[in-house]
Amino acid sequence: MSIGSWAGVREQIQELAKAPGATAVFGFSGHGFVLEDPLSEREVDQLEAQLGVRLPEDYRAFLIEVGAGGAGPGYGVFPVRRAGDRWHWEGDGADLLDPDRLSEPFPAQGPDPARLVALQEKCPQEEDFDEEEEFDEALGEWERKWEALMWSPERTVGAIVLCHLGCAYRQWLVVSGPERGRIWSDDRADDRDLEPLLGAGQEPTTFALWYRGWLADAVRTVEAAR
Template sequence: MTDQWWADVRQRVEAAGAGPASSKVFGALGHKWVLEDPLTQGELAELEAQIGVRLPEEYRGFLLHVGAGGAGPAYGLFPVRRVQGRWRWEGDGADLADLSRLAEPFPDQGPDPDLVNDVLAQRPEEEDFDDIEDFDDAIEAWDERWEAVMFAPERTAGAIVISHLGCAQREWLIISGSHRGTIWSDCRVDDVDLAPLLHEDGTPVRFARWYTDWLEKAERTALSTP
């Protein structure tokens, strides 16, 4: 993606934020239409040296020409900041990403289906217990087993959390591996596995389209007459 893709995006975000109906855009009360300053080439180089991998080109362009985070899809694009000499992404759930594993390829496959089905088959049912406290203990133990399968750290190696949709639902940007540059949905809190966002033609959604599609929809709302 060329730098021209991002040429006027910051100005468009600022104009939408000043629009008469800007507060009606979903998530605007969270990000408040604020974009952080772009990174310098030196800061980006320092970030990539720390994580040990070059970020996807579309995202690199955004960081250099639009901002390090802020206004964006849902409650905003998680900003990347230098804190006490180390770079990190900040936001609700950003710490789910293991920054020491970003150079590892994001896995092509999810957990073993047989293992998932085995854990699901063992889910306790309330009618099987005479004492509600015994059921609560059993379901708590089951939840721990389920989370160990679905939220295993290796499942999101090579990826960062970039946005929070509310109710513990998030979106990830894949940094490494065959899915590099694509956006994935994370609704594991609702027992729905990680899945790539797809266009109507079935092709994966990449960062630039993810962001500019949001901006186009936001502009239609924010710039409309209340």
């Protein structure tokens, strides 16, 4: 079976859900190896018409052949659902995604590292303040500047947040721009900028490689737990 084919994957996951060792897989508590129903090709066409962008082919095929979300890396692939005539993604951090800006090129380059270092050096230290209230006020002002720099909506235009790994770590699929089709890791909770997720040979990770890698690891974990 080729890396671009999803034949048999939904059935394989349904079998894993019944395996005695399924609970040993990281993230099981979030997805329970349950998949959303697949979308029809017409529904995906409607989704893309709303977004103004064609989804990467492997992710597009996954939605149609496997499911609209559910069992997958981390605590599961965020499901895409329709409310009325509007489509949206649901999950812990899905609100970071702006569906109206997915056609804009994803910026491979984030905040200027020099600006980040300079701002970090200015982080208030409690021992430098006589009053706790003064420290809290200064820290609050610094945090607002830091968030404006690190968590600007401009940082993730052109990308879909796919899943969360716990502790506010997330992963994104780029759908527009030169990085289209590739997965990026979001460790901004640790004050690090987004980075491309790379394979063992430093090759870019596509959605298919990302998902199939998780599935292979899940199978090994279940077999070991048996």
